[in-house]
Amino acid sequence: MKSGSYKWLVLALLSCAFFFHQADRALFGLLTVPIQKDLGLSDVQIGWINTVLSWTLAGMAFIAGPVGDRFSRKWIITISLLSWSLMTFIMGFVGDWTILGVFIPAYFVVMFFRSIATGVGESFYGPCYPPLLASYHKDTRSIALSIHQGALYFGLMTSGVLTAWALSFLGSWRHVFMAFGAAGFALGVFFIWALKDGSGGGAEHMNKRHESPLAGVKCFFSKPSAICAMAGFIAIVFVNNAYMFWAPKFMVAKFTPSFEQMLGVNAATADGMKAIVGKAGTMSMLYHHLLAFIAILVGGVVTDRFVRSMPRFRLGFQMCAMLAGAPCLVMLGMSSTVAVAVAMSAAYGVFRGFFEVNTHTSLFDVIPPRYRSTSVGIFTVFAFFFGGLSGVLMGALSQKYGVRGFEIGFALMGGAYVVGAVMMAVSFFFTFSHDRIVE
Numbered sequence: 001m002k003s004g005s006y007k008w009l010v011l012a013l014l015s016c017a018f019f020f021h022q023a024d025r026a027l028f029g030l031l032t033v034p035i036q037k038d039l040g041l042s043d044v045q046i047g048w049i050n051t052v053l054s055w056t057l058a059g060m061a062f063i064a065g066p067v068g069d070r071f072s073r074k075w076i077i078t079i080s081l082l083s084w085s086l087m088t089f090i091m092g093f094v095g096d097w098t099i100l101g102v103f104i105p106a107y108f109v110v111m112f113f114r115s116i117a118t119g120v121g122e123s124f125y126g127p128c129y130p131p132l133l134a135s136y137h138k139d140t141r142s143i144a145l146s147i148h149q150g151a152l153y154f155g156l157m158t159s160g161v162l163t164a165w166a167l168s169f170l171g172s173w174r175h176v177f178m179a180f181g182a183a184g185f186a187l188g189v190f191f192i193w194a195l196k197d198g199s200g201g202g203a204e205h206m207n208k209r210h211e212s213p214l215a216g217v218k219c220f221f222s223k224p225s226a227i228c229a230m231a232g233f234i235a236i237v238f239v240n241n242a243y244m245f246w247a248p249k250f251m252v253a254k255f256t257p258s259f260e261q262m263l264g265v266n267a268a269t270a271d272g273m274k275a276i277v278g279k280a281g282t283m284s285m286l287y288h289h290l291l292a293f294i295a296i297l298v299g300g301v302v303t304d305r306f307v308r309s310m311p312r313f314r315l316g317f318q319m320c321a322m323l324a325g326a327p328c329l330v331m332l333g334m335s336s337t338v339a340v341a342v343a344m345s346a347a348y349g350v351f352r353g354f355f356e357v358n359t360h361t362s363l364f365d366v367i368p369p370r371y372r373s374t375s376v377g378i379f380t381v382f383a384f385f386f387g388g389l390s391g392v393l394m395g396a397l398s399q400k401y402g403v404r405g406f407e408i409g410f411a412l413m414g415g416a417y418v419v420g421a422v423m424m425a426v427s428f429f430f431t432f433s434h435d436r437i438v439e
Helices: 003-030 034-039 043-070 072-094 107-125 131-138 141-170 171-194 201-208 214-221 224-263 270-306 313-334 338-356 361-366 369-387 389-401 403-435
Strands: 098-099 100-103
Touching: 003 034, 003 043, 003 072, 003 107, 003 131, 003 141, 003 171, 003 224, 003 270, 034 043, 034 072, 034 107, 034 171, 034 224, 034 270, 043 072, 043 100, 043 107, 043 214, 043 224, 043 369, 043 389, 072 131, 072 171, 098 131, 107 214, 131 141, 141 171, 141 270, 141 338, 141 361, 214 224, 214 369, 214 403, 224 270, 224 313, 224 338, 224 361, 224 369, 224 403, 270 313, 313 338, 313 361, 313 403, 361 369, 369 389, 389 403
Parallel strands: none
Antiparallel strands: 098 100
16 A cells, blocks of 8 residues: 555544544443443542542553553554453453452452553653554644544543443443443554554654653643643643533533423333433434544644644644533533533534644644654643542532532633633744754
8 A cells, every 4th residue: 555545544443443542431421321320339438539530541651651652563463452452351340349259349440441451552642643543644744633533532532422322232331331342452453454544653662762761751841832722731630521521411410300391201210220321322322422533623624724824723722622511511511401511512512623733733833753752652641640630529529519519610620621722822822933853
């Protein structure tokens, strides 16, 4: 296959991997209600499971970033996909286990397989895919990264519908995890033959093995614009984590009577609650991610058009997106009907998409190619450590205050967006012109 065509195949392969990356991660939030009922887990315990997943991703990024700059990204991505898919499959078997005579409660079994084992597998994908795509796509970089990011939204957008269908067809949340895990593993096996490393190949990685692994860290922290971009990314992850993990349960908690009337079911019955859980997952995921999917594709084309003549365009685009998204989050929490909640989640999705189209390209504008995996790793460390706190924060608020706790939580999410916009403004007005590199 010609190199000009293969770069689009690489994009298609990685987009498929990212679909499973995000769909698998969304499963836990979509199936929280039946998981809690089956395993007896509290909201705070669910919150800690999600937060420890984020912290695992953050901690492993210390390793994954430098590894991605020194070794074959093709093999790192492939092994990562195989690993997290296997752990997703095993989630279908979790519960109270007894190993070598030692009783292990379901909470700790889920914590290990969901938060730690899955997190370790997923952690190596994030620092490797942007540099690999960037090595194939020069003039089409924003478009390629926006399409890849669109796979995230497509995965999350369809995860609610697919999960609702799978839950009704397969009959158990356990079988849903097993089905998603098996499909992702099959894709990983295909990657062994289909995926190739980008320009530079093995020689590039061999040369960098003689360079200090701290060189990339030093480069990142010498760029104030990179730090500002990271602050914006922390705000995005803080909000995204809370939304993905808790939005389906928020919809169930606040609008069960509406869903009962809409679906003609009784929440007191097992079949009625299963139908409500499926509908809440669809309503919270489908429209939000559909609008985000459209926004990120449009944003990629717009950015590549204007950034050539206005290098700071990405930053201004991101800053405005966060400022516009903040009130949508507040109104989402305060919504009085399902229709209003869906409308606000869709609007928030638009502005989320406009920001995320440039998450990595804004960083790459100030970081040389040889340090990009390390820089994405640093992004991940801080974003998922601090961003991961939103999972347990929302869980604690909901357990203490019920629906009111969710409303407070979404208001805090809006505040996080404002803080992120301020940091992007610092880069836009004061630091970017000095830090920018030209490839």
